[in-house]
Amino acid sequence: MRGPRTTRSRLLLVLVLGAAVTVFTATVPLLRDFFDLRVYYGTVHTWAHHGGRIYDYQVPGTSYGFTYPPFAALAMLPLALVDRTSAIAASLLVNLAALAVVLRILAGPDWRRHGWYRWSLGLCLLALFEPLRDTFSFGQVNLVLLALVLGDCLLLATGRERWAGAGIGLAAAVKLTPALFIGLLLLAGRRRAAGVATAVAAVATALAAWADPRASRFYWTQALWDTGRVGRLDYVSNQSLQGVLARLGEPGRPLWATAVLLTLCVWAWRARRAVRAGDWTAAFALTGAAACLVSPITWVHHLVWLLPSFAVLLRAGHPRIAGALYAVLCTSVVWLWFDDASGIGGFLGSNTYTWITLGLLLGLPTGQPRGLRLPLARSTTTTAARSATTAAPATSPASPATTAGPGQPERSAGACDVAAATGLAGDTGRDLTRSPSSEPTGSTRPAAAKPQSSSSRASWYTANPPPF
16 A cells, blocks of 8 residues: 655645644553653752752652752753743753754664655654653653763764763763663773763762762762662563562562673673674664663663664664564553563563563664665765675775675665554553553552652652642
8 A cells, every 4th residue: 555645645644643643642541740840840949949958859649759860950950940831841842852863863864865754754653652752741851861872872983982972971970871881882992982971970970969968978878779769660660670570579689680790791792793893873772772671670761762773673674573563662561461460471461661672682683784874874975875785895994894685775774764664553452541640650559668758758848849
């Protein structure tokens, strides 16, 4: 079945799909009501206007508060200058800008070739991607961090390494998970970039310590080591290795540490091979997948770190695999086991997103032939790109001689091709009548008994929160 050919019919299709996606995203169950943004907003207002402590604030009616390093609160201080509506608008605009940066980088140097029609279809399907829609609905920051990290990927892949690492350093100062990308830089032998990333993270952390020494002392000595402050490890939204073990009733640290060590060994081996082949896109994609697995808490919205993996799959000529995995991540399927994850069905189903992440880490293609104009790689001439499918490119110290395989495409596949390879995927039988919750993960169960506070009580400001 062919799609519409005329500009008018294409525009009509885009408008219809856009309206349908808008209705879906505005009414889908388990909307998050900007919960995380409420945490950020309340925290900075407590800190800036009422003399409260960063880690004492709790969202009224819950035991959830700020869990990021102190520099994150410092970076979010502009929220103290605006009202709730403006904060929501700013969050949406910042996330949209970050998404545009991510797509622009992943689409590669010939991103204009995809045209407005394919980009529009891609954006419609991206809106169905559960981690992405949760990021917007929570008011989360992971998309901004992904944009910062991929900015460094672009600098490294194009040889502009002078400032490479600064984005990774900033991202690691806001949230610890991106620090694994510093490990990637060390594996790749990019010591300068690793040094820049470490220095930027250290300076940002020191700045936060100067701004609030007490908060920094509490975070680095207590809060960092207390995963219970974030939420229950066995909650179905936690799609990390620790979440899998917790749902099996094995939350012990030794077993988890062993699983993490094995995962990091696989990541180091595969990422090093990708870097040696000059495939920075795959190296960064593998690192994002590994970070999601080894982090103690990986909520579903954290899985926006998998977006580069889909660009790699499409580039390598695997649109069906990319489409199938992407479709599963649009279905919210793990919530079918929200109440009971027991038995073999619960073990397999409730950890579906973890299995996808693990599969990407183990099987993501790396080291594509130079004949392909890879995203985030230096452009080759059009003639060389076309001839690469019939003749092996010349060898060079940076890339061994390879021959394009029979299934390889003649062009790079951008991130918007994720959308073209997938179909609309809705819910698959989960309870559509469940009401939204004030829990940050959408849980309707009681919050963890341990309060997210630096003392036995929350700040007095919790009883008198800002009008959010």
